[in-house]
Structure formats: C-alpha cells, structure tokens
Amino acid sequence: MESQDDVEAQREEMTGTSSGPVRMGEPTADGRFGAFGGRYLPESLVPACQELEAAFRAAWAPDTDFRRRYRALLKDYAGRPTPLTDCERLSEALGVRVLLKREDLTHTGSHKINNVIGQGLLTLEMGKTRLVAETGAGQHGVASATAAALFGLECVVYMGEVDTERQELNVFRMKLLGAEVRPVGSGSRTLKDAVNEALRDWVASVETTHYCLGSVMGPHPYPWMVRELQRVVGDEARAQVRALLCGADPDLVVACVGGGSNAAGTFAGFVDTTARLVGVEAAGGSAIGRGVPGVLHGMRSYLLQDEWGQILEAQSISAGLDYPGIGPEHAYLADAGRATYEVAEDREVLEALQLLARTEGIIPALEPAHALAWLVRATRDGSVPAGSTVMLTLSGRGDKDAEQVMAALR
Amino acid sequence: MSSGTGARPGPGGETPGAWRPAAPLAGGVAVEPALRAARDGGRKLLVPYVTGGLGPGWVDVLRAAVDAGADAVEVGLPFSDPVMDGPTIQEASLRALEAGATPAAILGSLASIELPVPVVAMTYYNLVLRAGHRRFAKLLVDGGVRGAIVPDLPLEELGDWGPAAEVGGVETVLLAAPVTPDDRLAELCERSHGFVYGVNLMGVTGERKSLSTSADVLAKRLKAVTDKPVIMGFGISNPEQAVAASVNADGVVVASALMRLVLGGASPAQVGDTVAAFRTALDKG
Ligand SMILES: Cc1ncc(COP(=O)(O)O)c(C=O)c1O
Numbered sequence: 001m002e003s004q005d006d007v008e009a010q011r012e013e014m015t016g017t018s019s020g021p022v023r024m025g026e027p028t029a030d031g032r033f034g035a036f037g038g039r040y041l042p043e044s045l046v047p048a049c050q051e052l053e054a055a056f057r058a059a060w061a062p063d064t065d066f067r068r069r070y071r072a073l074l075k076d077y078a079g080r081p082t083p084l085t086d087c088e089r090l091s092e093a094l095g096v097r098v099l100l101k102r103e104d105l106t107h108t109g110s111h112k113i114n115n116v117i118g119q120g121l122l123t124l125e126m127g128k129t130r131l132v133a134e135t136g137a138g139q140h141g142v143a144s145a146t147a148a149a150l151f152g153l154e155c156v157v158y159m160g161e162v163d164t165e166r167q168e169l170n171v172f173r174m175k176l177l178g179a180e181v182r183p184v185g186s187g188s189r190t191l192k193d194a195v196n197e198a199l200r201d202w203v204a205s206v207e208t209t210h211y212c213l214g215s216v217m218g219p220h221p222y223p224w225m226v227r228e229l230q231r232v233v234g235d236e237a238r239a240q241v242r243a244l245l246c247g248a249d250p251d252l253v254v255a256c257v258g259g260g261s262n263a264a265g266t267f268a269g270f271v272d273t274t275a276r277l278v279g280v281e282a283a284g285g286s287a288i289g290r291g292v293p294g295v296l297h298g299m300r301s302y303l304l305q306d307e308w309g310q311i312l313e314a315q316s317i318s319a320g321l322d323y324p325g326i327g328p329e330h331a332y333l334a335d336a337g338r339a340t341y342e343v344a345e346d347r348e349v350l351e352a353l354q355l356l357a358r359t360e361g362i363i364p365a366l367e368p369a370h371a372l373a374w375l376v377r378a379t380r381d382g383s384v385p386a387g388s389t390v391m392l393t394l395s396g397r398g399d400k401d402a403e404q405v406m407a408a409l410r
Numbered sequence: 411m412s413s414g415t416g417a418r419p420g421p422g423g424e425t426p427g428a429w430r431p432a433a434p435l436a437g438g439v440a441v442e443p444a445l446r447a448a449r450d451g452g453r454k455l456l457v458p459y460v461t462g463g464l465g466p467g468w469v470d471v472l473r474a475a476v477d478a479g480a481d482a483v484e485v486g487l488p489f490s491d492p493v494m495d496g497p498t499i500q501e502a503s504l505r506a507l508e509a510g511a512t513p514a515a516i517l518g519s520l521a522s523i524e525l526p527v528p529v530v531a532m533t534y535y536n537l538v539l540r541a542g543h544r545r546f547a548k549l550l551v552d553g554g555v556r557g558a559i560v561p562d563l564p565l566e567e568l569g570d571w572g573p574a575a576e577v578g579g580v581e582t583v584l585l586a587a588p589v590t591p592d593d594r595l596a597e598l599c600e601r602s603h604g605f606v607y608g609v610n611l612m613g614v615t616g617e618r619k620s621l622s623t624s625a626d627v628l629a630k631r632l633k634a635v636t637d638k639p640v641i642m643g644f645g646i647s648n649p650e651q652a653v654a655a656s657v658n659a660d661g662v663v664v665a666s667a668l669m670r671l672v673l674g675g676a677s678p679a680q681v682g683d684t685v686a687a688f689r690t691a692l693d694k695g
Contacts, residue, residue, distance in 0.1 A: 043564050
C-alpha cells in the first residue's frame with residue numbers, strides 16, 4: 001500500500017493540485033492543468049487517446065528503448081543539440097543581452113521536428129501505418145511528411161486553402177517527401193479548419209492511423225506528450241545558458257505561441273528558475289488576451305469566441321500563429337501567474353524580422369519574429385530593463401516566408 | 411401549435427402515422443417514457459434531424475417531419491466547428507449561422523410551438539459551456555427541449571453538465587461507438603438518458619452507399635446490455651438502410667439525407683414526404 005506521503009508526493013507532481021510553486025509536471029489523471037485541458041472528444045476517439053496515453057507513458061519512462069532511439073535520431077538525424085547564439089550586434093541595438101536558441105538550424109528548419117520524431121516512433125510502437133497531420137505554416141506538415149518518410153509511414157496533411165496559397169513552397173516540399181496534401185475549404189480555411197478535417201479523418205481511420213498533432217493542444221495526452229517531446233529545447237537551452245553565464249539563469253525567457261509547443265518546451269526548462277517567462281501571440285490570434293475559456297479540438301482552454309460560443313477566426317500574417325486557441329498548459333501558466341502572454345502586430349513583426357536579418361545575418365520565420373518584435377518594443381518602453389539577459393527561442397527559419405515577406409514589404 | 415395527425419398505436423403498433431402521448435408535458439415531452447412506450451407498442455422508432463435556423467422555414471420542416479410520423483425529433487443547434495459532422499451538416503450549420511442562428515433564437519422558435527413528440531437538441535459542448543450549464547439546461551427546457559446530445563462530451567467529461575441537466579430536467583443521450591469496449595459500453599448505457607445513441611460507423615455524419623457492417627454488431631451489443639431504447643444513427647441514407655439498421659435496434663436517426671434536401675431547396679412538404687417514406691418502410695419492417 002502507498003503511504004500517505006507517497007500519495008501527497010504524487011499530488012505534488014501533478015500540476016493543478018499542488019499549491020506550491022508552479023511546475024510543468026504531469027497533468028492530473030483526467031488530463032487537467034489546473035482548470036484546463038481534458039479530453040473532450042467523440043466516443044469513437046476516446047479509446048485511441050487512451051491507447052496513445054498508455055503507449056507514451058510506457059515509452060517515456062526512464063531508460064527505455066524509445067528514449068534511446070528518440071535521442072539518437074534527434075542527434076544524428078535532426079542535428080541536435082542546436083546552438084545557443086550570443087547575439088552581439090542585436091544586443092547592442094536593444095540594450096539587453098540576447099541569446100537565441102537556434103531551432104532554425106534543425107533538419108526541416110523548425111522545432112516541429114522534435115515532436116514528429118517522437119510521435120513517428122510511437123506510431124511504429126502502436127503498430128499503426130499511417131499519419132494524419134494538420135498544418136498552418138506548413139512546418140509541421142513538412143516535419144510530419146519527413147517523419148513519415150523516415151519511418152516508412154503513409155502521410156496525409158490537411159492544410160487550409162488560405163495557407164496552401166501563402167505557403168506554396170511548403171506544400172511542394174511535403175509532396176516531394178511523399179505526403180498527400182489535402183487543402184481544406186471549410187470554415188476560415190486556416191489552421192483551425194485543418195485540425196477539424198484531420199479529426200474527421202482520424203475518426204474514420206483510427207484503427208490504422210495516428211493523428212500526429214503539431215502542438216501542445218488537443219485532447220489529453222497531446223498537450224502533455226508534445227510538451228515532453230519539445231522539452232529538449234528548454235533543457236538544452238538551460239544548460240547552455242548556464243555554461244555561458246557561469247551558472248546563472250537568464251532574467252527573461254521568450255517564445256512565440258501559436259498552439260504553444262516551442263514555448264512549452266522552452267518554458268519547461270526554465271519554469272523552476274527565477275526567469276520571467278513570456279509567450280508572444282499574434283495580435284489577431286491572442287487567445288489569452290482576448291479569449292474566454294471554452295472547449296475546442298478536445299481541450300478546455302482560452303478561445304476566441306462570440307457570446308454564444310461560436311469560434312472566431314484568428315487573423316495573422318503568420319500562418320503558424322493563426323489559431324483561435326492556445327494549449328491548455330499555457331492557460332494554466334497564465335492563470336497561475338507563472339508566465340505572461342503578450343502580443344505582436346504584423347507591422348512590428350516585419351520590422352523585427354529585418355532587424356535580426358541585418359544585425360545577425362539570421363532570417364527568422366514570421367512566428368519567432370513575433371517573440372522578437374515584442375522584445376524590441378519591451379526594451380524600448382522599459383518593461384524589459386536595460387542590461388537584462390534574454391533567452392529567446394528562434395523556433396524556425398524564414399525560408400518558407402520569403403515570398404510572403406517580399407510581398408508585404410513591397 | 412402543430413397537431414400531429416396520427417393516432418396512438420395499439421398494442422401491436424399497427425397504426426401507422428404520427429404518434430403522440432396523451433398529454434404533452436409542460437415544457438416539452440420527456441424523452442425516455444415516450445420512446446419506451448412507442449417501442450413497447452411494437453413500433454420502430456424514427457428520429458429525423460433538422461438543423462435549427464436553417465432557412466426561414468426550418469420550423470415548418472420540423473413540423474412536417476413530426477406529422478409524417480417521427481417518434482422524436484433532433485434539432486441541431488449549429489456550431490462553427492462541428493468535428494463529428496460530414497459535409498452536409500457542416501454546410502447546413504454554416505448556412506444557419508450565416509443567417510444569424512443562435513441557441514436563444516432557435517429555442518425561442520421552439521418555445522412558440524408545441525410538438526407532440528420529444529425534442530432533443532444536438533450540439534457541441536462549447537455552446538453549453540459558454541451559456542453556462544444551468545442556464546443552458548433552462549434554455550432547453552424553456553424551449554420544450556427535454557433531451558440533449560453533445561457528441562464531444564464523453565463519459566469522463568460529463569461531470570459539470572450531467573448534474574445541471576438532471577436538475578434542469580434534460581435527459582442527456584450518450585453515444586456509443588463501434589470501438590467502445592464492453593465495460594465502457596455498459597457504463598455508458600447506464601448513464602445515458604432518453605435513449606442510447608448507437609453510432610453505426612467509425613466516421614462522421616453523412617450519407618453512405620451502404621450500411622456499415624459495424625452497425626449491426628453494435629446494435630446487438632447494445633441491446634444485450636440495456637433495455638433503454640437503442641437508436642442507431644450516422645449514414646442512414648434511405649428507407650432500406652433504416653429498416654436494416656433497426657432490425658436489431660429500436661430505431662434510427664436520419665439526418666444528412668434530410669438536410670441535403672433542405673439545402674437543395676426542398677419544401678417542408680417534400681421533406682415530410684421523405685420522412686413518410688422512412689415511416690412506411692419501418693412500419694412494414
Ligand atoms: C517556426 C514556427 N514557430 C512556431 C510555430 C507555432 O507553433 P507552436 O506555438 O506550437 O510552437 C510554428 C507553426 O507552424 C512554426 O512554424
């Protein structure tokens with residue numbers, strides 16, 4: 001029998017029931033982070049989520065074969081660890097010391113690869129042969145297509161028609177990788193609708209198919225699982241920052257937030273430090289700023305919605321941030337006061353992108369340019385004091401956005 | 411008020427046409443007693459679905475369906491992101507929303523008519539949550555709606571809505587899927603009220619060329635563990651499929667096949683004729 005202390009200790013481990021410092025541990029048994037998360041799914045998909053949860057829990061135990069294969073692939077295939085770049089010229093321009101976690105240098109060009117290598121391996125472990133994925137900017141679609149090729153899986157990617165147009169290059173890359181891209185013409189024809197369509201596919205194909213969700217959203221266990229698969233970003237960054245700063249932690253940790261996976265992975269590495277954690281959403285898709293708690297895509301979280309609960313369309317120059325919700329753990333971190341969530345406007349994002357290009361020779365994707373745009377503003381208005389040390393996750397590179405940025409700057 | 415024309419079926423269920431309880435309850439007709447009585451009278455249950463707010467004539471479509479012999483009706487409260495629905499009901503929902511449909515408006519229309527059969531709302535959980543659980547239950551009952559189907563609210567998440575519904579007098583119908591394991595199926599039947607909704611197939615709503623083989627298997631499994639009415643739905647596209655799906659169940663829901671007609675401009679009378687064809691086929695067996 002478990003002692004009372006063991007039970008207490010387990011509670012402590014679970015986010016949401018602990019009254020102590022905020023941690024990013026396992027959610028409660030019903031998939032809650034505080035009041036958020038859960039598994040709001042049609043009955044047809046409940047057994048698949050239970051199976052996935054069990055498979056991930058077993059795979060993610062310490063010292064498993066899964067962990068070894070995952071780590072080896074991240075190193076030898078994806079190119080981890082990614083560097084931490086100490087940005088001299090950008091730091092000079094902003095008056096704060098900026099350290100960039102370079103997820104743009106991974107294979108396929110964004111942090112999304114960390115997640116799909118994990119989910120691809122799990123798919124094999126569950127004996128499934130097909131992946132479905134949703135994508136906004138196309139980075140998760142490209143990453144999923146890549147994992148499918150690597151593991152010999154069939155792959156179908158759902159992508160809103162608005163996004164297939166503005167991310168044509170990524171559509172082509174997915175096809176080259178052997179995936180089928182299905183444009184989604186329903187609703188707002190962006191990421192939200194691609195998720196709907198992927199879920200509809202999954203209900204009909206669940207026996208052979210794994211839904212390879214691209215962010216820390218959706219029903220339990222996805223928000224937890226994807227954060228764990230992305231925590232390598234934060235864990236590496238923390239060790240790298242400490243090595244650089246002789247054991248010190250940064251004052252501020254910043255990441256952009258669409259669904260919130262690169263931010264969750266980043267924050268997981270710093271949540272128990274004194275660093276201030278800031279997530280940056282697109283102004284037109286600010287779930288924390290303008291959202292109301294609701295249920296969409298299997299989770300309870302902050303959502304852009306009207307007075308009757310109809311989901312509103314997010315609006316952003318960045319396809320990857322065009323989502324009316326946010327991962328439930330971010331909703332929890334916001335409510336608990338451990339992280340704050342800010343926004344960046346399209347215009348300042350374009351400026352930040354050019355600033356980084358010109359000062360450091362790094363062209364970021366539009367998504368992490370949001371994180372940088374907020375930082376630029378915050379250093380100017382003094383809400384980030386001069387002399388601070390800032391760790392910013394550069395979640396992806398800007399190649400995919402070149403055409404769109406060119407048009408926007410014209 | 412609408413007046414169903416059919417007489418109450420005799421013990422053998424030989425009387426075709428609309429059935430209604432002797433006296434409609436204030437605030438609508440309770441679902442389970444009405445469906446049990448109809449079933450126990452030997453009748454296969456027919457539950458047509460209508461998207462609330464779809465076109466100015468949606469209430470007339472509903473009435474026509476009732477008059478053509480429905481044992482209960484399902485009214486969709488449209489949601490912007492209906493993940494369990496195929497193209498037809500997606501389109502119906504979208505059009506209704508574009509026309510300004512809200513739960514209050516739809517339920518307000520329902521409150522102003524009286525239907526002799528139970529009305530069950532079908533919606534997604536965010537509409538319930540946004541309105542507030544107690545308030546949503548009250549909205550339903552004030553509109554004469556005594557049942558609710560919320561497909562994205564599985565057993566584990568019933569916690570907040572379940573008690574509010576019960577207190578408010580709303581029977582929450584749970585969905586069983588072909589992949590639901592036996593132990594879960596039993597619990598689900600135990601906690602379902604009004605009837606148990608058997609999902610014929612793994613997939614979303616929408617018409618199919620043939621009835622899925624999983625339908626019959628699930629129907630038999632459900633009937634083996636519950637004596638609540640078992641009604642099968644998803645993909646029932648024509649009277650023959652309805653008859654086949656209800657051989658081992660108590661009845662069927664017909665949704666996309668009707669909404670396709672409405673989207674195509676059919677009149678309430680034409681929809682009524684289609685419902686009548688389902689009725690006749692089910693009565694013949
Ligand atoms: C480079 C990059 N960063 C960030 C995101 C947003 O996703 P998340 O918030 O899950 O990190 C995307 C999504 O497409 C992306 O491509």
